[in-house]
Amino acid sequence: MNSMTPPQLLQSLHWRYATKAFDATKKIPRDVWQALEQALVLTPTSYGLQPYQFLRVEDPALRAALLPHSWSQRQVVDADQLVVFTARTEMTEADVDKLIRRIAEVRQVPAAALETYRGMMLSDIVHGPRGKKALEWATRQAYIALGNLMTCAAVLGVDTCALEGLNPLEYDRILKLEGTGYVTVVACAVGYRAADDKHAGLAKVRYEMTDLIRSV
């Protein structure tokens, strides 16, 4: 099962760049956007716990309110879509039980058969040492989703720009995240590059492969 050849993949990855200027008039076709939403949902996570929510910010007023808290990066208002990645602030027994119920439902197995798996999660990410760092652990899972989204968009010919340069507390306030158990960690603009974005033509800067990958 392979959908691309290695040269096709590399062509897409070279085509991708952190888009600075989006064409505000160009919309992502419905089937393409739905595939990207599905891709977000299908992101792999630790234990399958999916400790995040993705906010699709459609309201132009909200986008405008976010702009000054995004280092004024125009992608926030110009890109067809803006996805804000939020992460779960803590992991509780209820979070684990919610996943157990979902596994039981999807795979048609009794929840009791998942007791060992439940215990593993509880002793690690809830009550174990990682439980104290649950937000950071959840944030890392959100970053897997971010990497997944940018790559999926690239192979579908859709532009993205990850936005770490934002004020998470202001995002939380504007997006009314207080009390939800989720906080903003990063965002990603998704759409199409403007024809005159001169960043599109710049050579991609990466360290030599031998600096980044070591064989041992």
Add this chain to the structure above:
Amino acid sequence: MNSMTPPQLLQSLHWRYATKAFDATKKIPRDVWQALEQALVLTPTSYGLQPYQFLRVEDPALRAALLPHSWSQRQVVDADQLVVFTARTEMTEADVDKLIRRIAEVRQVPAAALETYRGMMLSDIVHGPRGKKALEWATRQAYIALGNLMTCAAVLGVDTCALEGLNPLEYDRILKLEGTGYVTVVACAVGYRAADDKHAGLAKVRYEMTDLIRSV
């Protein structure tokens, strides 16, 4: 520029799963592996700083030594490739200057023309508030690479399993990372599923899209 259709992408993402049993006899073709290494190198990062190194663990003795520190997950020894993701422990002026030199070299611009960009990075990730959390910031970038790798592998028909269940300190010791300025954050086994891995046939468990994606 698009290399895949939405249904092709979704087919690949549904095909992908956290592979528990790898076929230890199946090797990744050279051109496919080289594309995956290129994909790692092409990962987008904050400011383009690439604050990580990827260790390709080829030595079977090292793999065997890592196994007991990986919750005994057999993927560590059975998968054709094992990539250990390491993150930079701190970000210094030298790291920023290294990137500036690389940009100047690749884009054929004088380093002096990049002074504003240099200042932005220094005041943020070196001397700014994020400088104190540089390792965690670098770890997040490594997770973008992890997400990117798993998706790229999937579209090339290659199996992966992310491995968070490992003892980073023991990995650092075995891989001799002390003093390098990099520490282990996560690993990923890459290869081909065993024909009898019963996990391959299990229904994928995700929350409903409406639970994971909210439009605002």
